[in-house]
Amino acid sequence: MTENLDQIGEREIINRLTKYMPIGQIEDDTAQLNPYGKEILVNTDVLVDGVHFSNETTSPEDVGWKAITTNISDLAASGVDQILGITVGIIAPPSTTWQWVEGVYNGIEKALKSYGGKLIGGDCSRGKEKVLAVSAIGTVGHLRLHRSHALDGDFLIASGPHGLSRLGLALLIQDPVISNVQMTQKLKNKAISAHQRPIPAIDALRALKKCKPKDVPWRAAGTDSSDGLLEAIQNLCNSSNCQAVLDPSNLPREQNWPIGSLWDEWCLNGGEDFELILSIPPIWAKALLQSFPSSRLIGIMQKGPSKVLWTNGEEIQKKYLLEFKHF
Amino acid sequence: MTENLDQIGEREIINRLTKYMPIGQIEDDTAQLNPYGKEILVNTDVLVDGVHFSNETTSPEDVGWKAITTNISDLAASGVDQILGITVGIIAPPSTTWQWVEGVYNGIEKALKSYGGKLIGGDCSRGKEKVLAVSAIGTVGHLRLHRSHALDGDFLIASGPHGLSRLGLALLIQDPVISNVQMTQKLKNKAISAHQRPIPAIDALRALKKCKPKDVPWRAAGTDSSDGLLEAIQNLCNSSNCQAVLDPSNLPREQNWPIGSLWDEWCLNGGEDFELILSIPPIWAKALLQSFPSSRLIGIMQKGPSKVLWTNGEEIQKKYLLEFKHF
Known part of the structure; x- marks a missing residue:
């Protein structure tokens, strides 16, 4: 029980977390909720500097674009009908330039203009490295992909x-x-x-x-x-x-x-x-x-x-x- | 345009981000969506090690509990009727023990048992520091607090x-x-x-x-x-x-x-x-x-x-x- 995460590996970590999720995003690309008897899709992705993006290969606008489109891709894989809204949690070191943040949000805006959905909220905090946490919510129609x-x-x-x-x-x-x-x-x-x-x-x-x-x-x-x-x-x-x-x-x-x-x-x-x-x-x-x-x-x-x-x-x-x- | 985030300050950062959110979480504690003509509340919080929690003052279970309950607090502040579901994005250094992760999820489970809502999904990644990104979704009834x-x-x-x-x-x-x-x-x-x-x-x-x-x-x-x-x-x-x-x-x-x-x-x-x-x-x-x-x-x-x-x-x-x- 004192193993480290790198000793366990991603697949086993996800397996172990499954027990906390009776109905979950584990099996499908997205999770599902049924408010008022109607189906909605929910998806959460985290993007970490050096793991999912880097200054070498992605501009701030690219990072914002990717954060949204990778999330929308998961909704698409469940058959999304309409993308309703997206929340973005952003973490960055205090030394980060505003220019970087603005670039990210410009990329987010461009992606939402292309695929629908509104940025409806989020959170921000300082941290040691840049992180984006994106949650997207959409509706489904006749086609529900599993x-x-x-x-x-x-x-x-x-x-x-x-x-x-x-x-x-x-x-x-x-x-x-x-x-x-x-x-x-x-x-x-x-x-x-x-x-x-x-x-x-x-x-x-x-x-x-x-x-x-x-x-x-x-x-x-x-x-x-x-x-x-x-x-x-x-x-x-x-x-x-x-x-x-x-x-x-x-x-x-x-x-x-x-x-x-x-x-x-x-x-x-x-x-x-x-x-x-x-x-x-x-x-x-x-x-x-x-x-x-x-x-x-x-x-x-x-x-x-x-x-x-x-x-x-x-x-x-x-x-x-x-x-x-x-x- | 080359200012750093610590020169701008949190309030001004939030002000500047407002322009990307026509209808947002900026004004209220939560954001709102209207799928199928019905109101749902959405809230996203990020918790960063050393900013929102620390080994000195909070056990892993406390961290999980806090991540959920602080999010539910925002839903309560908008008048939530039923808490439907929660997604959790978790980032941790590869050297993190499984025990820590398990403690966090036990705290999450306890909080959900107390206040309703299911853990429906999320994401995980390695990173330099521990981060939790929580999104919670709920319904509203007659009372919508603004x-x-x-x-x-x-x-x-x-x-x-x-x-x-x-x-x-x-x-x-x-x-x-x-x-x-x-x-x-x-x-x-x-x-x-x-x-x-x-x-x-x-x-x-x-x-x-x-x-x-x-x-x-x-x-x-x-x-x-x-x-x-x-x-x-x-x-x-x-x-x-x-x-x-x-x-x-x-x-x-x-x-x-x-x-x-x-x-x-x-x-x-x-x-x-x-x-x-x-x-x-x-x-x-x-x-x-x-x-x-x-x-x-x-x-x-x-x-x-x-x-x-x-x-x-x-x-x-x-x-x-x-x-x-x-x-």
Whole structure:
């Protein structure tokens, strides 16, 4: 009982905290409340300087933008209808410039203008390091996405390409691992933008709702890929007690994405992608693929132990990337 | 534009952030949302190690308890009907023991058992110092307390005594300023408990709702005294554009509270009292004083510039206590 948090690890910390949350955010991307018999979604994220952002790679405006959009991404992964309001708790050392704070709030304002919701309150305090704590609240309509709603026979869809944010980080920190790789300027720009100004998959969610064939029920499993594509798929498998099969030739790679194991690894485990990963009936999936151009069919769901396999039956191993360790 | 936060000061920081919040938590103790045409209250607080709690004066359980109850106090100050749910973001250095985290969550659980509401989610991350970010959500009924609802002729009521938490802190850190003061053990115990395990004024709120005379409308001004009694009254005056008059002999002192200027100062500006400060019609006030024993008539509201005066017309000066500076 005298273990330290770094000895326990993030996954076990979250497991142990689950017992305090009878109905919680543990299972899904967001928590749910039912005031007056109506469903509302609630999500809380903390962003810490040096863990979730840094001066090297993100401007103050980027930090504000990311704080809001990563939170909205979680709401989107639960099927949010309307984003109602956001509260922001901000902690900063007394030596922080007002310019930094103003930049953060400008980024927050821009994100809210793009995706709806109002900044309704918060708190501020001094502290040794910069921290943002964001809570977002939204409503849901017909479509309530749960991680546990995948079924045998579903198609697995990614709302967009993966690995871009990881590449953006590598470009920003001038990671030697990519120094000899040829890339188009367009890819570089897109990657840096994905890292600094991620786009939550609100448009994809809207398209998903709009394209549902009439005779198909509102049953769909979903999560976001903020912790990486493979982690997202694994979470759907765990919660739905089924097995995903991915075709390596259909990984959701960006156009002109370089070829090689590093690049597939970033596509699978780069993280911070903020796309929707959906498990839905084939007929609905086909409608989405037609109506939402960046969406990709990446695999299928089948019965079996909750694993993610390649089409050849080999299990896809999750390599735990150190940079996404929160403990 | 290159000023640092400590040069600007907390009040000015909050003023500057107001422009980002059209409708906000700035004016009242909580923010408000209206999903599906129904009112819900939202409140966010951050607690930072060394600013809001410390190993010297608060156990891990105390920290969890305080994180929840200070948040519930804000909801109470807006008239909360039912506390629905709470999210907790926790940040801690990797060297933190699991025992500490478990203690915090045990304190959270105890507080929720006492006052309602479920822990529904949150987030966790490593960081250089311990931080808790708590968001609480609740419903409102007939009574919606606002700081701006005070009127000329109202009675000012405090739901309980003030200064106890400040005395508790002094006892815990063995402040030499009280080393020669005679106090009863009962007072000491009550003070330490007020500091470590503050009680939000949920019972007082319930009594206020229950005792309202039938022909009096549901109009009441309120706030909590988390930043001290004088600050709370000043906030009611500012928001309601009226003037408070306090009788120095009716300060809400605890039984056997020592006599002297330090003690009156702690009663007025000690902070962290978490009582309700109400401005209500005299007939309602009298009903509350009868039905809720710890409540005290502390003064009246009248027309005039928003100041807090003694009965002799002298303005009560707010001494800004350094220990409650958040920047």
